[in-house]
Amino acid sequence: MKSSLLTLTFLVVFLSFLPNSLLGASEPLYDINGDEVITGTEYYIVSAIRGGGGGGLNLFSGRNERCPMDVFQHRSDLQRGSPMMFFPVNYNGEKGAVVRASTDMNIQFNVQPDACSQHSTVWKVDNYDEKGGAWFITTNGVIGNPGSKTIHNWFKFEKVGTDLNAYKIVHCPSVCDSCVTLCSDVGINYGTQRRLALSSDSQKPFMLMKVSDVQKYMGRFNAVI
Template identity: 40%
Template sequence: MNKVLSFLLFFALTSKPLLGAASAAPEPVIDTSGKQLRAGANYYIIPAVPFTICGFVSCFSGGGLALDSIDESCPLDVIVEKANEGLPLRFLPVNTKKGVIRVSTDLNILFSDADERCPNHSTVWMLDQFDASMGQTYVTTGGVVGYPGQHTILNWFKIHKHEDAYKLVYCPNVCPSCHHQCKDIGMFVDGNRRMHLALSHDPFKIKFKQA
């Protein structure tokens, strides 16, 4: 009997993962100074690799993220600014008790300051409706913070590791019963040389700089 009990105990211990191994927290996102991203702090999202866009007359280098409107309507879209760090942003995780931003976890992204062009719209990121004329789904603003579920499914994004830097992804887990397509966030250049953030197969490789 003792031998049987010993065998069962040995089997139970060796056939299961160590306690806590499956629940290890994802690694933290690191900014350009080597510090962990903190919820609610201000950061710039900037290109990890410098790049240049050329038009008919001149060329310019891409910079950080800002707000703009194609037709002066609200809400404003998220665009890549020309040759500067753009506007500061904040990251708010789905678990409001967590102070560190971690990879592959749901979060809201918002510009830190309101924009006087659209005072009645928030600067919280969300996916826009599919633009059939351009064949794109842009990242726009006007979302809400928190309230995870089907009514806010378009407001949640993730930060993933990408090569030696990071990328943004739309693949929320806040509503398990919701059907959505997971996709990277990349850059789309329109006919006026505006650089929009949009769903893409080619991710925009980024890093985070404390503002």
């Protein structure tokens, strides 16, 4: 009996020192400063490509009506966009919990335009737009409730390269085993506005910048909203 308890105790201690990758957990999502991205904190999503890569992400009037608003990218890297927060699929309301890469999450602009106060600012994939020829990223999604009714509300950040904390945004939800899902990178649709849309032939790298850290990087991102 004592031998079994000692073995169990050793196993628990051993597992506690194993890296997350061996335990089945993906690595943390990191911001531009190399810090872990955490819940309850505001971040900008900005282009990882300087110069011609465009700027940060923001809200813009919908294609058919003003609301709900679509997600678009500023043309200039001097514009960082609007702050956002991330809600992992297992989010329980705790602030300071680590957000992980390659894991389903909801993305929410932490702003609420007066003109669209009746709509949420949570990202979702819109219905297919035949005129635009794309599945655009819009808003008015919901946080949580993973399943068939929220299948279009889930996104992931997946690492791009090995040197920088750069990620591509992916819509490939795994919150519903029985659902037929779209599975694609999120790119830029270069129409009259740089709207985000699902794209199988473009990989758009982004980086995350903590809003409270912006002053530290004014030399690199001398940004205006």
